[in-house]
Amino acid sequence: MFNMGNKGLFTFLVTLFMLTAFASNAQEGESIFNSKCATCHAPHKDMTGPKLFEVRQKWEEGGAMEGSLYQWVKNWQVAAATDPYAKEVADWAPSAMTTFADLSNEQIDAIFNYVDEQPLPGAGGGESAAGGEMVASTNTQENDLGWIWYILGAVFLVVIFSVGGVKRQLQELDEDAGKEIKVGSKAWMFKNRKYIGMVGLVVVMAGVTWLLVGLNQVGVVTGYQPSQPIAFPHDKHAGINGIDCKYCHNSANKSKSAGIPTTNVCMNCHKQIQGEGDQVEKIKKIYKSAGFSPEGGGKYSGETENIVWNKVHQLPDHVYFNHSQHVEVGGIDCKQCHGDMTKQKELPRVVPVEELNKIEGNIQLTKATLTMGWCIECHGVKEVSSGPIEGKGGYYDEIHKRLLENDETLYEEYLEDGKVTVDELGGWECAKCHY
Numbered sequence: 001m002f003n004m005g006n007k008g009l010f011t012f013l014v015t016l017f018m019l020t021a022f023a024s025n026a027q028e029g030e031s032i033f034n035s036k037c038a039t040c041h042a043p044h045k046d047m048t049g050p051k052l053f054e055v056r057q058k059w060e061e062g063g064a065m066e067g068s069l070y071q072w073v074k075n076w077q078v079a080a081a082t083d084p085y086a087k088e089v090a091d092w093a094p095s096a097m098t099t100f101a102d103l104s105n106e107q108i109d110a111i112f113n114y115v116d117e118q119p120l121p122g123a124g125g126g127e128s129a130a131g132g133e134m135v136a137s138t139n140t141q142e143n144d145l146g147w148i149w150y151i152l153g154a155v156f157l158v159v160i161f162s163v164g165g166v167k168r169q170l171q172e173l174d175e176d177a178g179k180e181i182k183v184g185s186k187a188w189m190f191k192n193r194k195y196i197g198m199v200g201l202v203v204v205m206a207g208v209t210w211l212l213v214g215l216n217q218v219g220v221v222t223g224y225q226p227s228q229p230i231a232f233p234h235d236k237h238a239g240i241n242g243i244d245c246k247y248c249h250n251s252a253n254k255s256k257s258a259g260i261p262t263t264n265v266c267m268n269c270h271k272q273i274q275g276e277g278d279q280v281e282k283i284k285k286i287y288k289s290a291g292f293s294p295e296g297g298g299k300y301s302g303e304t305e306n307i308v309w310n311k312v313h314q315l316p317d318h319v320y321f322n323h324s325q326h327v328e329v330g331g332i333d334c335k336q337c338h339g340d341m342t343k344q345k346e347l348p349r350v351v352p353v354e355e356l357n358k359i360e361g362n363i364q365l366t367k368a369t370l371t372m373g374w375c376i377e378c379h380g381v382k383e384v385s386s387g388p389i390e391g392k393g394g395y396y397d398e399i400h401k402r403l404l405e406n407d408e409t410l411y412e413e414y415l416e417d418g419k420v421t422v423d424e425l426g427g428w429e430c431a432k433c434h435y
């Protein structure tokens with residue numbers, strides 16, 4: 001009976017492994033596809049861009065140069081300039097594709113693997129999804145997260161080997177104690193304690209995996225740059241014309257979200273500034289949204305229509321992030337997290353951490369922007385101010401006082417490196433960031 005259970009447990013663990021491995025590769029391809037490509041592409045249907053199903057085969061058969069497809073996704077202009085096949089593809093539509101310089105070849109393959117796994121709507125089951133593609137898919141997985149599987153593999157082996165020893169001890173225990181146990185739920189739990197223990201272990205392992213994968217979701221959001229209804233140039237507004245960020249993002253220092261300006265804010269200036277050359281067409285879009293016609297001194301029709309801006313920075317729903325806590329209380333500049341927007345020509349994006357590190361005055365971090373590792377890393381190094389700061393002194397004095405009263409030795413430990421960091425105030429507690 002025990003041996004049977006043992007085998008069952010083994011199969012269960014192996015299955016769990018395989019499921020986690022496949023789920024997370026499919027998940028990576030799927031999440032990149034959905035966040036970066038799905039606005040223009042579908043697997044089986046032409047939209048703004050052509051359908052992507054089996055596009056790798058298509059390029060290969062069409063005689064594209066090797067590596068040119070990766071190049072295309074990273075920067076189609078470069079591909080079109082170097083590969084005649086890519087040049088033809090570029091003429092497919094008058095609209096152009098976004099560039100994705102931050103995607104790695106492995107991530108691009110993960111996207112195509114995901115796309116090729118999507119069955120034709122209506123048809124039974126996309127046969128072409130199987131076979132060779134699955135192999136490629138597992139390889140990518142190993143490249144990206146190989147070390148996690150090695151660690152888990154080791155844990156797994158330890159579990160399997162220790163089962164033998166545990167089994168013997170438990171059998172001895174069983175002989176003494178087993179008879180005294182009465183029927184009922186407690187007895188059931190006691191009798192099956194080895195299984196319950198095992199299941200508990202598996203749950204913990206799954207949790208650790210989930211956490212590690214979460215910490216290392218590198219590149220899933222980095223570089224994300226959606227298209228926008230109006231190519232709004234930050235450099236001309238916040239740079240050349242020196243408009244303060246908070247004129248438009250007016251809640252960044254007051255509340256959780258920074259806020260995106262409404263058409264009325266644009267109209268404060270653009271009622272007069274009608275633009276010249278190719279600016280005119282863009283600014284007409286503002287007028288359309290405001291229901292404004294500039295002719296004859298300007299008239300409002302009353303028919304308004306919101307400009308729907310696509311969100312660039314977006315944390316998952318289970319994460320809590322507050323702008324005013326960072327900008328106002330923490331005194332962190334926008335460029336620490338968003339890069340230098342005064343130089344951003346158009347289309348804001350999630351700026352990769354390597355670029356953020358090059359900006360003068362920024363805290364140097366290593367984890368990909370907007371991942372959990374990134375938040376945690378900064379909380380581990382960023383000092384919360386002490387002593388009087390204009391307007392905020394009271395707040396920090398209060399924090400230091402509270403820490404001191406709470407636990408003096410702990411407070412001294414905190415101060416050993418001469419500073420109190422965000423994590424020492426609780427900035428690493430799961431519940432601070434997760435609902």
Ligand code: HEC
Pocket residue numbers: 032033036037038039040041048049050051052055072073089090091092093094095096097098100111227
């Ligand atoms: C803003 C819209 C847009 C986005 C976003 C976009 N594409 Fe495209 N894509 C296009 C257009 C348009 C074309 C057709 C080429 C052209 O006319 O410039 C294209 C062409 C392609 C092609 C060549 C297709 C063929 O049939 O040869 C591939 C491959 C491709 N895109 C992959 C991607 C991937 C992968 C992503 C996400 C990482 C993506 N695209 C995001 C608009 C987009």
Ligand code: HEC
Pocket residue numbers: 210211213214215217220315316319370371372375376379427428429430431432433434
């Ligand atoms: C400083 C803020 C912060 C703290 C503290 C924090 N997290 Fe997170 N966590 C995040 C962010 C941000 C994400 C989303 C990352 C992403 O989308 O790549 C996340 C994502 C996750 C995910 C999901 C990964 C995924 O694939 O979406 C898990 C699981 C998780 N966190 C668990 C934890 C646990 C457990 C703790 C406590 C030990 C914790 N977090 C503490 C910010 C935090």
Ligand code: HEC
Pocket residue numbers: 228232234237238243244245246247248249260261309310311312313314334335338341342346347348
């Ligand atoms: C004249 C108004 C205006 C000013 C000034 C301005 N912005 Fe913006 N900002 C916008 C608009 C409109 C959008 C949405 C359109 C877009 O994403 O291109 C935006 C988008 C953004 C985004 C991306 C939001 C998202 O969806 O994640 C960031 C980050 C940002 N701004 C930061 C800044 C910073 C930092 C400054 C100051 C250096 C600044 N902005 C100044 C109007 C403004």
Ligand code: HEC
Pocket residue numbers: 230231232233236237240241243261262263265266267268269270273275278279282283286
């Ligand atoms: C405080 C004044 C002010 C506000 C508010 C303002 N703009 Fe502008 N905008 C300008 C000025 C000045 C220019 C001309 C820049 C130049 O030519 O150097 C301009 C230029 C533009 C252009 C043409 C850029 C180009 O050269 O292609 C667009 C598009 C534009 N604004 C959109 C917006 C939108 C959308 C909003 C609201 C979210 C907005 N502006 C809010 C002052 C403003």
Ligand code: HEC
Pocket residue numbers: 245246249252253256257258259260313314315321323326327332333334335336337338370
């Ligand atoms: C500590 C990092 C950090 C700093 C500093 C920061 N932001 Fe953000 N910003 C974020 C994150 C994270 C998001 C995504 C929030 C979400 O999805 O809930 C975001 C989102 C935004 C957005 C999109 C709209 C919104 O509120 O979600 C705008 C606009 C923006 N930030 C502007 C600014 C401006 C302007 C400043 C400076 C005054 C600033 N940010 C400072 C991290 C930061």
Ligand code: HEC
Pocket residue numbers: 315319320321322325326329330332336337363370371374375376378379382383384385422425426427432433
């Ligand atoms: C550049 C550094 C930096 C980054 C990146 C950063 N934070 Fe913070 N965070 C701070 C500082 C500094 C404070 C402390 C502000 C204060 O003094 O209360 C803070 C405080 C917090 C708090 C309140 C903690 C408490 O103890 O009350 C939360 C929640 C939080 N951050 C969430 C996030 C999340 C989620 C992210 C990632 C999306 C993030 N932070 C990224 C610097 C950062």
